[in-house]
Each structure stands twice: as structure tokens, then as C-alpha cells.
Amino acid sequence: MIGAEADLYTFTDSTGEKNRLIEKSLLQVVDDSILPVFPKLAERQPLTYDDRGAVAMFAAFQRSRVPEFQASATRTATASLERMSDRIFADPAQVAEGLKSMEAHTGKPSEVSAEAMVEAWQSGKVRLKVNPKMALGAMVDISPKMAALLIDLDWTIMVAGEDCAFILSDNPFAIVPPRASPGQAVGLDTPGALKYLPLTKSHCLRMADHGYALRYAAADSAVVRVININTARNSRRFLYATDGADLKGIVEASGTASSPDEAGATVDTIPAADGGDYHILTWRVLSAAYHDAM
Secondary structure, three states: OOOOOOOOOOEEOOOOOEEOHHHHHHHHHHHHHHOOHHHHHHOOOOOOHHHHHHHHHHHHHHHHOOHHHHHHHHHHHHHHHHHHHHHHOOOHHHHHHHHHHHHHHHOOOOOOOHHHHHHHHHOOOOOOOOOOOHHHHHHHHHHHHHHHHHOOEEEEEEEEOOOOOOOEEOOOOEEEOOOOOOOOOOOOOOOOOEEEEEOOOOEEEEEEEEOOOEEEEEEOHHHHHHHHHHHHHHOOOEEEEOOOOOHHHHHHHHOOOOOOOOOOOEEEEEEOOOOOEEEEEEOOOOOOOOOOOO
């Protein structure tokens, strides 16, 4: 299977069994909830508040359910715990107090002295390793909060012409900095930053600042290409297209690889149910720059 990771949302529960509750009882509901919205998009119809809620929740999880978010959450948690450990293990007396509390709680003496623990940490003999699955908890916690923010932004549904199509990636939710500050760090609520999420090959959701507007806008091949370049720059490993889009050309234009034909860059073609083909490009990402699409 290309572009998929087995058991990404699976964790081992207290019984030692694999638990797929997140995928089957949460993500499936999120994915199913947006399905009734697609026909409305195709007809350029208004969206109800419930429709917007379904799209906003889907968009939030598209930002948090990907491997890139899990890796980022793991790095953040590791850095935070290491800073806390640096403070704790800077003082043997503080560690000794902690050991006394633990011994009083468990009724068992510690087999390691406070001095030995401090020396092990400060010398680098002991390092923290965060379980990557902890990111699942962050995903479940933060996604509804992101959705609550996204639902109240100005939305534009970009509609691709018949001669072009939006591509997808393994990290599809892209944030583009304001034109005046192309290199600044951005977040969901950064003024002037645009958020893009391809919903289908013909529709891409663009979210701007607060305002709650909804409009549809035609996107010609030039605009679609720029959005696709941003999608490529935000991806980490995979790009997907359903209609034979020029994936290698997009990668070249995006600067995400020094050459789309370098070692490790391949295109796989998979027959689709509708008689067309899926095209999946895999390559090594070398940059993650953005530029505006409008």
C-alpha cells in the first residue's frame, strides 16, 4: 500500500490489546459528517452552520491526524520534558526529596541514589524517550479547539476549471504567510495568513481572517498551480493526483526537491474505480517555503 501507515491511530490499551477506537469511533464520524457537504459544493450552494461545523472539524483533523503533526507533538513534548528534567536534576537535594516522597508512597526504598540519578542525567547517560502515541491524545484534545476557530473565518471555496485539478498530500492543511511577511512564523490565527485545504480535485477551501463569510470563486489553471505548489511545499513525503497532473513539474516549481528524478523520487500509477488513474509521487523534501496563491 502506497502513502499509508498501518495502525497510525492505534494504541495499546491497559489490557495489552490494540485499540482502534480513535479511528473507528472518532475519525470515521468526522469523515462521514462531511460527505453530505460535497454535493452542495458541487452546486455552489450556501452552507448551513452544521455544514460549516462538519467542514471545520474535518479541516482541523486534517491538520492534526497526519504523521507530521504527530512528529511535531512528540518533539514538543520531548523538549518540554527535557527542560523540566534539566531543572529537576540540577539539584541533588531536590531529587533526594522526590525520592523520599516516592519511597513513602510505595513503601520501597530507591535502588538508586539522588547523586547517581543527577550524574546520569547531566552526563547524558540517561535520555527521555516520549511514546509517539501520546500525540494521539494531543490530536483528540486540540482538534475541536482548532475547529472552533476555523468555523468563524472568512471562507472561499476555490473551484478549479475543467482543465486543471487540485492535488493532495500527506500534510494537506497548508498555512501561507501574509504577502508582506513571507518568511514569518505563522499559525491559524495569524492576521493575513491564508489557510488552504484541498477538499476534492475540483474544490479547495481557503480560510482567511475572522468574518464568517462564504463565497465561491473560480480558479484558473494559474491559480490552481500556485495552490498546488503550496500543497507540495507543505507536504512531507507524498503527493496525490487523480487526473495525471504534472506532479514532477509542480515539485520542480515548488523547490521541494533539487530534481524530481533524483534517487528516491518515483511516480506510481494506480488504476482508479472510475476508469482513470491515481498518480502518487514520492520524494525527499528539501524545503518547506510558502507563497501566496492570490
